[in-house]
Amino acid sequence: MNAIVADRPTQAFRAGVGARLAALAILLYALYAIFQLDFSWARFVTGLDNGAKFLGRMFPPDVSKLDILWSGIRESLQIAVLASAAGIIISLPIGLLGARNLMPAGVTWTARALVVLCRSLHPVIVAILFVKAVGFGALAGVLSLMVATVGFIGKLFAEAIEEISAKQVEAVRATGASFMNVILFGVLPQVLPRFVGFSTYQLDSNLRNSTMVGIVGAGGVGGALFAAFQRFDYDFVFTILATIVALVFIGEVLVNAVKKVFHV
Amino acid sequence: MSEAAASMNHSAPLNERLWQRHTLAQKLLRFAVWLVMAAAIVQSLRTIEVIPEFLYDAPEQMGDLLQRMWPIDWAYYADGVHAALVETLHIASLGTLLSMLLAVPFGLLVASNLTRHRMLNAVARLVLVSTRSVNSLIWALLFVAVFGPGPLAGTLAIAFRSIGFVGKLMGEAIEQTPRGPIEALEATGAGKGAQIWYGYWPQIKPAFWSIVLLRWDINVRESAVLGLVGAGGIGMALDTALNLFQWQRVAMVLVAIFAVVVIAEVVVTQVRKRVL
Numbered sequence: 001m002n003a004i005v006a007d008r009p010t011q012a013f014r015a016g017v018g019a020r021l022a023a024l025a026i027l028l029y030a031l032y033a034i035f036q037l038d039f040s041w042a043r044f045v046t047g048l049d050n051g052a053k054f055l056g057r058m059f060p061p062d063v064s065k066l067d068i069l070w071s072g073i074r075e076s077l078q079i080a081v082l083a084s085a086a087g088i089i090i091s092l093p094i095g096l097l098g099a100r101n102l103m104p105a106g107v108t109w110t111a112r113a114l115v116v117l118c119r120s121l122h123p124v125i126v127a128i129l130f131v132k133a134v135g136f137g138a139l140a141g142v143l144s145l146m147v148a149t150v151g152f153i154g155k156l157f158a159e160a161i162e163e164i165s166a167k168q169v170e171a172v173r174a175t176g177a178s179f180m181n182v183i184l185f186g187v188l189p190q191v192l193p194r195f196v197g198f199s200t201y202q203l204d205s206n207l208r209n210s211t212m213v214g215i216v217g218a219g220g221v222g223g224a225l226f227a228a229f230q231r232f233d234y235d236f237v238f239t240i241l242a243t244i245v246a247l248v249f250i251g252e253v254l255v256n257a258v259k260k261v262f263h264v
Numbered sequence: 265m266s267e268a269a270a271s272m273n274h275s276a277p278l279n280e281r282l283w284q285r286h287t288l289a290q291k292l293l294r295f296a297v298w299l300v301m302a303a304a305i306v307q308s309l310r311t312i313e314v315i316p317e318f319l320y321d322a323p324e325q326m327g328d329l330l331q332r333m334w335p336i337d338w339a340y341y342a343d344g345v346h347a348a349l350v351e352t353l354h355i356a357s358l359g360t361l362l363s364m365l366l367a368v369p370f371g372l373l374v375a376s377n378l379t380r381h382r383m384l385n386a387v388a389r390l391v392l393v394s395t396r397s398v399n400s401l402i403w404a405l406l407f408v409a410v411f412g413p414g415p416l417a418g419t420l421a422i423a424f425r426s427i428g429f430v431g432k433l434m435g436e437a438i439e440q441t442p443r444g445p446i447e448a449l450e451a452t453g454a455g456k457g458a459q460i461w462y463g464y465w466p467q468i469k470p471a472f473w474s475i476v477l478l479r480w481d482i483n484v485r486e487s488a489v490l491g492l493v494g495a496g497g498i499g500m501a502l503d504t505a506l507n508l509f510q511w512q513r514v515a516m517v518l519v520a521i522f523a524v525v526v527i528a529e530v531v532v533t534q535v536r537k538r539v540l
Binding site: 026029030033034036037038039043044047050051054074075077078079081082085116120121122124125128129132133134138139142143208209211212215216222225226229234241244245247248249252258261262 | 290293294297301304305307308309311312319322325326328329350351354355357358361393394396397398399401402405406409410411412414415416419485486488489492493496502506518521522525526
């Protein structure tokens with residue numbers, strides 16, 4: 001009997017010492033951080049009580065202020081469309097300038113530093129700065145989402161260009177093509193599908209973010225949402241949130257349809 | 265030369281077939297998409313309320329803003345920034361850990377090869393889309409209303425916002441696992457739990473940790489703004505400095521956020537290189 005037990009094969013996929021230590025470290029960190037942030041059970045329980053009341057006040061959703069909702073949503077859509085269009089156009093040359101296999105080191109460093117700067121600050125923080133600089137309204141929102149677009153597409157586009165096959169570029173170059181023609185016929189055809197992919201993804205995320213920049217006064221439906229929160233109009237809050245979710249959902253479906261048309 | 269080529273085109277029967285990359289329907293569809301995009305841009309440009317004067321002096325105003333931020337108030341770091349910065353990191357890390365736990369069930373449910381139930385897939389997908397489309401700032405507003413201001417609201421906001429991201433990518437990773445090992449397990453009579461633990465998990469493990477790392481990196485950025493709506497972290501310091509027009513302190517906070525974001529990115533790249 002004992003011999004059979006001893007002969008049993010070891011358990012499959014046993015966690016190694018390293019994995020166990022890492023799991024322990026993560027657990028200890030979580031406990032430490034919870035302690036540091038001063039979470040308490042009592043507060044959580046009172047919160048649940050508040051949450052129930054909160055949900056109760058969300059229903060039934062308020063549909064009496066549809067004009068405010070519609071004008072906010074329309075402005076959000078406009079911000080998303082304009083910021084995506086302008087940002088995509090700007091990020092095309094910046095991505096090309098940032099590709100190490102095409103450009104000298106000095107140029108790529110400048111382009112990459114610009115992209116890192118655009119990416120590092122959250123769109124809302126950028127929106128605050130633009131609101132202070134150009135005033136309240138949709139313009140600040142468009143500018144801040146443009147910065148985010150350049151940061152995202154510029155980086156991924158430069159990386160995509162660095163991964164292309166050099167053979168096609170050499171072939172175009174061997175025909176005596178000018179630099180512009182090498183880009184147009186050797187580089188862009190290889191990365192265009194991925195560029196369309198990044199652009200549609202960014203359009204999607206601009207749509208999400210355009211509903212938020214209004215919280216700091218940069219236009220769009222976020223302003224109405226924040227105002228409703230401050231007035232405790234939770235039934236209107238629910239209406240706005242449901243509309244945003246529906247909008248993003250429709251956006252996702254549309255983006256997928258567009259991708260299919262372009263075979264990405 | 266070109267004449268010769270043209271005449272060859274006419275003489276050779278093979279070339280009489282016109283080779284086209286796209287069919288007429290595809291061309292029309294593509295044209296329609298471009299048309300709709302152009303129309304959307306034109307319509308947005310025409311109706312959006314942008315005051316042109318604001319646009320013209322935007323560079324000047326930005327310059328003015330930067331001038332007021334200089335010199336950066338470095339001394340403020342020890343007084344007002346450091347503690348808030350650490351709090352931000354805690355919010356981001358705890359939120360990511362919590363989202364990991366919350367996202368797993370939905371990730372399992374959304375994968376159509378694991379959960380063969382259309383309704384469950386659709387419900388999970390709806391949950392994932394909703395948590396992603398509500399922004400972390402809006403989640404933070406909700407949780408501030410429920411739990412009161414402070415890092416608890418921020419952590420929950422980060423966690424709930426991340427469920428969609430982690431769950432969606434995890435579901436996609438599960439859908440891409442090869443059938444072989446799963447069928448082998450099924451043949452031994454292994455239950456669903458054993459299939460997940462011994463069949464799916466070892467195959468999606470690297471992808472899963474990579475998704476979580478990526479999300480942590482994003483969450484470090486996102487948690488920096490939660491303070492604007494009272495959900496704790498460095499955003500509180502930013503908000504205070506902004507409201508008091510202390511631009512040199514604002515600059516200090518922005519530099520701190522920038523540094524943390526860059527460090528987080530370096531950490532993620534290194535961990536990915538070494539461990540995954």
